[in-house]
Amino acid sequence: MTVGSQVKTVLASLKNIEATLDILSQKTQDSEAKQVYQQTSQIIHEVKTDMHAQVQILQNEEPQYDT
Amino acid sequence: MPLWIEVILRSILLITILFFLTKWLGKKQLSQMNSFEFISGFVLASIAAIHSIDIRLPLIYGILAMFTWFFIPFVLKQLALKNKTVRDFIQGKSTVLIQNGKIMEDNLKKESYSTDDLLENLREKNIFHVADVEFALLEPFGRLSVLPKKENQPLTAKHAGITVAPMKEPxxxxxxxxxxxxxxxxxxxxxxxxxxxxxxxxxxxxxxxxxxxxxxxxxxxxxxxxxxxxxxxTEKELLLATIKKCQADLELFALATNNEHSKQVYSSNSKKLDKAIEVVTPYLK
Structure with missing residues (x-):
């Protein structure tokens, strides 16, 4: 696996995490838990944005692997 | 009317009355009743029993007696609810048996509570050593309430300094x-x-x-x-595992890359995830 595809895998996992956290925050009955899930989802979102930018950079660096 | 039908009819009527009277007396458990409540309940039942079998007795007397035996304890209970002095008089006060880890021998004697009784009741609370007890109280209904010394109390999340997620009833x-x-x-x-x-x-x-x-x-x-x-x-376990994996991956990238900018991006994000894991872990367990 190239670095590019590895980072892409992490990006996909992050998307999954964010979505699951959003579902949990919708389902929970407890306002405190809801807040924690949303807060975590927010952090994951920030990380996701950074990783997305990183994927762009890597794609420019390794165009030969980009399909 | 044949006698046997009369017995059945009387019984049905008295059962109905007894049912409603006990319902109105409240839902206190037998173990929580003081002796007066206990005995008046028994008397109520006995009156019902006697009058359903003995057809020579006029039924109305039985009903009157039942209502009296119901009414007086009921009024006393209502008074006790309103007034602390009445309550102490009717229901009795609790007695301190162990204070500051020391047995109060005079109070034991006053309640005619033998040392064996005390030990037996402590054992029921899983305490075999009197020295482990800080405070023990004999409740008005005869139960013993025990506060163990701090070091003998069960370890809770608070003692261990662990953050736990709040829990609602399922x-x-x-x-x-x-x-x-x-x-x-x-x-x-x-x-x-x-x-x-x-x-x-x-x-x-x-x-x-x-x-x-x-x-x-x-x-x-x-x-x-x-x-x-x-x-x-396994939704939550899986989620936590995935976050941890992402965090580890980012750390790995940060170590692997030679690009200063990328290194910085990876490590700062890995730290962010680390913080997120710390916050969310109690909720995902």
Whole structure:
């Protein structure tokens, strides 16, 4: 696996995490838990944005692997 | 009227009266009653018993006696609710048997409580050593309440300094293979949601003996057929594992890359995830 595809895998996992956290925050009955899930989802979102930018950079660096 | 019919009719009437009288007297447990309440309850029952068998006695006397035996304890109970002095007089006060780890011998004697009684009641609370007790109180109804010394109290999350997620009561949504709509509504879920969850677990609702939903909306079920294995919900464990994996991956990237900018991006994000894991872990366990 190239670095590019590895980072892409992490990006996909992050998307999954964010979505699951959003579902949990919708389902929970407890306002405190809801807040924690949303807060975590927010952090994951920030990380996701950074990783997305990183994927762009890597794609420019390794165009030969980009399909 | 044949005598046997009279006996049946009397019994039915007295049972009905007795049922309502005991209902009005409240739902105190037998063990929580003081001796007066206990005895008046017995007298009520005996009056009912005597009058249902002995047809020579006029029924109205029996009913009158029952109401009197009901009324006086009832009034006393109401008075006791309103007034502390009356309450102390009627229900009695609690007696301190152990204070600051020392046995109060005078109080033991006053309650005619032998050392063996004390030891027996402590053992019932899983305390075999009197030195482990800070404070013990004999309640008016004869139960012993014990406060162990701090170091002998069970370890809680608070002592260990662990953060735990708050917990709400679970709701029972399936009983004996039938869906219960009210608890579902309390969780703002609908029957469609339940059928989807059951479909995910691949079970029919008729096979479910008991189903509960916890505060995070996870359904756990018990089936009639104990041979079948129910898939456990692993959503939260999986989520936590995935976050941890991402964090580890980012750390790895930060070490692997030679680009200063990328290194910085990776390590700062890995730190962010680390913080997120710390915050969310108690909720995902």
């Amino acid at each position: 709701q029972t949504v399936i009983m004996d293979g039938k869906m219960l709509l009210e608890p579902l509504a309390n969780l703002s879920l609908n029957p469609d949601w339940l059928s989807t969850e059951l479909e995910k677990m691949n079970v029919a609702i008729e096979n479910v003996f008991l189903g509960q939903v916890d505060h995070d909306g996870q359904l756990t079920i018990d089936l009639y057929d104990d041979q079948l294995v129910v898939p456990e919900s």
